[in-house]
Amino acid sequence: MKARYLLALLAALLISAPMALAEATVPVNLPDFKDGQYIHKAPTLDDLKNDASIHPELKKVILKGRDMFMNTQQYRGKYVFSDLSCKSCHLGEGRLNWSGPVWPAVTTLPDFRGKNQHVNSLEERIAGCFSFSMNGTPPAYGSDDMLAMVAYHTWLAKGAPVYETNIGGRGFSSLGQVPPKLDYDRGQAIYHKDCAICHGDDGQGQHKDGTVVFPPLWGDNSYNWGAGITRIFTAASFIKNNMPLGKPGTLTDDEAWQVANFINSQERPQDPRYTGDVKETREKFINFHKYTNYGKLINGKLLGDHSNTGSKPFLKPDALQPRAFD
Amino acid sequence: MTHFLFRLFVALGVAMMATAAYSQTDVGEGEKLTRQGDGSGAPCIACHGADGGGNEVGGFPRLAGLNAGYLAKQMFDYNAGLRISAIMQPNVDNLTEQQIQNIAAYYASLPAPPSKTTGTPPGAQVALGEKLTKEGDWDNYIPPCAACHGPGDRGVGSAFPALAGQHPLYIRQQLEAWKTGQRKNDPNQLMAAVAGRMSAEQIAAVAAYLGSLPASAK
Numbered sequence: 001m002k003a004r005y006l007l008a009l010l011a012a013l014l015i016s017a018p019m020a021l022a023e024a025t026v027p028v029n030l031p032d033f034k035d036g037q038y039i040h041k042a043p044t045l046d047d048l049k050n051d052a053s054i055h056p057e058l059k060k061v062i063l064k065g066r067d068m069f070m071n072t073q074q075y076r077g078k079y080v081f082s083d084l085s086c087k088s089c090h091l092g093e094g095r096l097n098w099s100g101p102v103w104p105a106v107t108t109l110p111d112f113r114g115k116n117q118h119v120n121s122l123e124e125r126i127a128g129c130f131s132f133s134m135n136g137t138p139p140a141y142g143s144d145d146m147l148a149m150v151a152y153h154t155w156l157a158k159g160a161p162v163y164e165t166n167i168g169g170r171g172f173s174s175l176g177q178v179p180p181k182l183d184y185d186r187g188q189a190i191y192h193k194d195c196a197i198c199h200g201d202d203g204q205g206q207h208k209d210g211t212v213v214f215p216p217l218w219g220d221n222s223y224n225w226g227a228g229i230t231r232i233f234t235a236a237s238f239i240k241n242n243m244p245l246g247k248p249g250t251l252t253d254d255e256a257w258q259v260a261n262f263i264n265s266q267e268r269p270q271d272p273r274y275t276g277d278v279k280e281t282r283e284k285f286i287n288f289h290k291y292t293n294y295g296k297l298i299n300g301k302l303l304g305d306h307s308n309t310g311s312k313p314f315l316k317p318d319a320l321q322p323r324a325f326d
Numbered sequence: 327m328t329h330f331l332f333r334l335f336v337a338l339g340v341a342m343m344a345t346a347a348y349s350q351t352d353v354g355e356g357e358k359l360t361r362q363g364d365g366s367g368a369p370c371i372a373c374h375g376a377d378g379g380g381n382e383v384g385g386f387p388r389l390a391g392l393n394a395g396y397l398a399k400q401m402f403d404y405n406a407g408l409r410i411s412a413i414m415q416p417n418v419d420n421l422t423e424q425q426i427q428n429i430a431a432y433y434a435s436l437p438a439p440p441s442k443t444t445g446t447p448p449g450a451q452v453a454l455g456e457k458l459t460k461e462g463d464w465d466n467y468i469p470p471c472a473a474c475h476g477p478g479d480r481g482v483g484s485a486f487p488a489l490a491g492q493h494p495l496y497i498r499q500q501l502e503a504w505k506t507g508q509r510k511n512d513p514n515q516l517m518a519a520v521a522g523r524m525s526a527e528q529i530a531a532v533a534a535y536l537g538s539l540p541a542s543a544k
C-alpha cells in the first residue's frame with residue numbers, strides 16, 4: 001500500500017514537473033494586426049553598420065540622433081527638464097510596435113494635427129515631445145541636433161510607404177478612447193501591486209549613481225500637463241502594451257485604465273499652453289483635455305491649479321508657434 | 327555662541343538618531359555568524375569566501391557589497407521554500423530573522439572584491455553580452471539588463487541586485503533556473519519573463535560579459 005502510494009507520488013511529480021516548466025514562460029501578449037495593415041520592419045543597428053549604401057557621414061549623424069534618443073538625459077537642463085528620455089515611452093529604440101514606434105511620424109507628416117490645429121512638419125512633431133513629455137524645449141529647427149534626430153527617425157522609416165496611414169502597431173492605442181468606470185482607489189491598489197517596485201511608492205522613480213533608471217511618473221521631474229500621455233486613454237494603452245517592463249499584456253484592460261487614471265490624477269508641471277487660469281486653459285484645449293484630469297477636482301484638489309513649471313525655468317518654449325496659410 | 331551650541335545640539339541629535347537606526351542590525355554579529363556559523367550548518371565563508379567574494383568554479387555567488395534587503399530576502403525565501411537550493415536551505419534554516427538581517431547587513435557593508443573570474447571569454451561572446459545588457463534584443467522582447475539593474479549593472483535598490491562582477495557560472499545557473507521555472511522568487515515574475523526568452527547562447531554571453539564588469543563604479 002505504501003509502495004503504491006509512493007509510486008503514485010512519483011508519477012505525480014513526473015507529470016507535474018513539465019507542467020511547472022511550461023508555467024514559467026511569461027507570454028508577450030500584444031494586439032493582433034488587422035488585415036490590410038502595413039507592417040514595418042524597422043532596421044537595426046547592425047543593419048546600419050552593415051549597409052554600405054549609407055554614406056559614412058550620414059551614419060555618423062544617424063548614430064548621433066540615436067544617441068540623443070536613447071540617452072536624452074545628456075541634455076538635461078538644455079533640451080530636457082524632466083527625468084525622461086525618448087526611450088522611456090518609445091521602448092526598443094523607437095522601433096517597437098505598440099510602443100509608439102517613431103518612424104510613422106516620418107511617413108505620415110506633414111499632416112494636420114488636432115493638438116495644435118495646423119499642419120506639422122516632422123521637426124515640429126519632435127519639438128512637441130521635447131516641449132510636453134520632456135517638459136523642455138526642442139533643439140532649434142534646422143540645427144545640427146535637430147537634423148540628427150530627424151536622420152535617426154527617417155532611417156528607421158526605411159522602406160515604409162509614404163502617406164500610408166493604415167499601420168499595424170502604430171502608437172500605443174488598442175483600448176480605444178472610452179474609459180470604463182474609473183476608481184482612484186482601485187488604480188492606487190494596482191499601482192502599489194504592479195508598478196511601485198520600479199517607479200516607487202511615491203511615483204518618483206529610482207536613480208542610481210546620478211542616472212535615472214526608472215523615470216518618475218508624476219511630480220516636478222515627470223511629463224507635464226500638456227503631454228499626450230496625460231490623456232488617460234493614451235496612458236492606459238501604453239501601460240497595457242508595455243508595462244510592467246518585459247510583461248506586455250499581462251494587466252487586464254480594466255487594470256490598465258484604472259492605474260492610468262491613478263497616475264494621471266497626480267500633480268505635475270504646468271501645461272506650457274497655460275493661460276494663467278486652469279479652467280480657462282482646459283476649455284481652450286478641450287479637444288485634448290477632455291481626455292485628461294487637468295482642471296478637474298480629484299480628492300478635493302483642483303489639478304493643474306498652479307504656476308509650477310517643474311525643474312524648467314520657463315513656461316512655454318518659443319518653438320511652439322501657430323502656422324496659417326491664409 | 328548660542329548659534330554654535332544649537333548646531334552642536336542638532337548634530338548630536340542627528341548622530342544619535344542615526345545610531346538608533348543602525349542598531350536594528352548588528353554587523354559584528356553578522357560577521358561572527360558568517361565565520362562560525364550558527365552551530366547547525368556550514369559557516370557562510372566555507373563557500374562564499376572570507377571576503378564574501380564567492381567562487382566561480384563552485385558557482386557560489388559573490389555576496390560582498392550586494393544590497394542588504396536583497397540578501398535577506400534570498401535567505402527568507404530559502405526558508406519559505408520560494409527559492410530552492412539543496413546547499414543553501416539546510417545552512418540557513420535555523421537562523422532567526424535577526425540573524426538573517428545581521429548577516430545581510432554585514433555582507434552589504436563589505437567592499438566588492440575584484441572579480442576572481444579566470445580566463446578570458448571569447449571577444450565575440452563578450453560583444454554579444456555587452457549588446458544584450460545595454461540594448462537588449464527587442465525583436466525577441468528581451469529588454470536590456472541595465473534597464474532594471476541600473477548603470478553598469480551595479481544594481482538598483484533591494485529588488486534589482488548588482489550583476490557586475492558576479493561569477494559567470496552563477497549568473498548562468500540562475501538565468502537557466504528562471505527559464506526552467508526552478509527559481510521563481512523574483513518580484514512580479516520580472517526576471518522569469520526575460521530569462522524565459524533568452525537562448526542558451528545569449529545566457530552564456532550575458533554571464534560572461536557581466537562577470538567581466540567591475541563591481542563598483544570607477
